[in-house]
Amino acid sequence: MAQLNLILLGPPGAGKGTQAERLVDDFDLAYYATGDILRAAVKEESELGRRAGEYMERGDLVPDEVVVGLVVDRIERSEAQDGFLLDGFPRNPDQARTIDDELSRLGRQLTAVLLIELADGEVIRRLSGRRMCVKNGHLYHAEFDPPKREGVCDQDGSRLVQRDDDHPDTVKHRLEVYREHTSPLAELYEERGLLRRFDGSRSTSEVHDHIRASLATLRLESEL
Numbered sequence: 001m002a003q004l005n006l007i008l009l010g011p012p013g014a015g016k017g018t019q020a021e022r023l024v025d026d027f028d029l030a031y032y033a034t035g036d037i038l039r040a041a042v043k044e045e046s047e048l049g050r051r052a053g054e055y056m057e058r059g060d061l062v063p064d065e066v067v068v069g070l071v072v073d074r075i076e077r078s079e080a081q082d083g084f085l086l087d088g089f090p091r092n093p094d095q096a097r098t099i100d101d102e103l104s105r106l107g108r109q110l111t112a113v114l115l116i117e118l119a120d121g122e123v124i125r126r127l128s129g130r131r132m133c134v135k136n137g138h139l140y141h142a143e144f145d146p147p148k149r150e151g152v153c154d155q156d157g158s159r160l161v162q163r164d165d166d167h168p169d170t171v172k173h174r175l176e177v178y179r180e181h182t183s184p185l186a187e188l189y190e191e192r193g194l195l196r197r198f199d200g201s202r203s204t205s206e207v208h209d210h211i212r213a214s215l216a217t218l219r220l221e222s223e224l
């Protein structure tokens with residue numbers, strides 16, 4: 001079966017993590033979210049977490065020399081041989097070049113870049129209501145996708161918390177950082193014919209259906 005080597009792109013709160021949970025099951029992909037990897041390191045108080053934590057708290061990008069190795073190492077793993085989904089990487093043109101270089105070294109290439117678009121006002125609404133479980137990072141929204149029991153994860157029973165960088169001022173800064181460093185990547189991938197755009201303002205299941213249909217078509221086309 002043809003490989004799906006995918007990147008999820010979009011502003012904070014667009015629904016990248018929410019869709020990734022579903023797509024990973026649909027297409028049996030190795031999933032790497034740099035935000036999750038870095039948050040785990042902060043929680044463990046490792047050297048990596050110590051270096052990344054202060055940038056994340058402010059909503060700034062963690063320096064490339066801290067992040068790049070995390071992704072390169074994972075793409076080489078056997079679990080990623082049949083395809084992967086990267087969430088939160090690349091976030092600037094240098095990181096995009098790293099992925100290209102790494103894939104060409106491995107004789108592989110990107111299949112598609114999935115851009116989930118969402119207006120700033122909706123980003124702020126989504127992130128102010130987002131709740132996350134402390135054990136496995138399962139996602140909820142106080143208004144749009146509440147858990148069955150308030151404050152408790154439906155899937156593993158752990159406590160739900162708000163992310164440190166979801167406070168309104170930090171979210172505004174994350175949006176500025178996205179506009180300056182990350183959004184130019186959309187044009188870059190569009191020129192290469194890799195970009196697929198999705199309307200993130202639709203319901204979770206509608207966005208999921210659109211992405212799944214687009215990926216199923218891509219996979220079929222690459223097998224012809």
Ligand code: AP5
Pocket residue numbers: 010011012013014015016017018019034035036038055056057059060061062063067087088089090091095126127129130131139140141142144145165174200201202203204205207
């Ligand atoms: P990261 O964790 O990657 O954050 P982000 O890109 O800002 O994205 P989010 O996780 O906030 O949002 P999402 O799009 O996944 O939305 P979600 O599905 O949760 O990065 C955090 C930090 O780490 C960065 O600021 C940076 O410091 C550092 N970092 C990470 N990668 C880096 C890199 N490569 N280089 C340098 N630094 C890096 O959904 C949001 C909410 O909306 C949820 O509550 C959900 O339930 C709800 N929701 C989702 N979809 C819908 C829908 N369709 N309708 C209604 N509600 C919905």
